[in-house]
Amino acid sequence: SQQGEEDPQALSIQEGENATMNCSYKTSINNLQWYRQNSGRGLVHLILIRSNEREKHSGRLRVTLDTSKKSSSLLITASRAADTASYFCATKDAGNMLTFGGGTRLMVKP
Template sequence: SQQGEEDPQALSIQEGENATMNCSYKTSINNLQWYRQNSGRGLVHLILIRSNEREKHSGRLRVTLDTSKKSSSLLITASRAADTASYFCATRRGFQKLVFGTGTRLLVSP
């Protein structure tokens, strides 16, 4: 079963706009990761935020984590058409198992 859900399920914006997607999870975590997937192919690791961190930046990506609400958000600033993809959050369960959310499909139009 999925660990949690991303919200919204789908997001459509224009180039240059910011895109925000949210992730909720169900159990206590050590860290939370965000992945990107283009056209149903392989996943690319974007960023990891540890449970003792509240915010992390990487280029145009900004991730926040609220462990009290069991939620995280991913902000992509100044979106480009090349950012069109599905975005998933993932948490670790057990030894090395990743549990993914349901994903947000982002469409960035030129």
């Protein structure tokens, strides 16, 4: 079973708009990570937020984490056509495994 579930499954926006994706998970985590996957390629790490952090920024990315609700959100501001990709959240527990959600497919129209 998957630990993380992204919402929405697909998102289509215009260039310049903000994109928000949400991730819910089921059990206690050590950290939560977001990855990006361009079509036909491997996943690339974007940002990591630890369980004792509530918000983190990296360039146009903003991630929040609410451990009481077991949820996280990824905000991409001022989106560009090049942001078109699938985005996955992944959770790490106390062990050695990283568990991925089903992903959000983002399309940014020029």
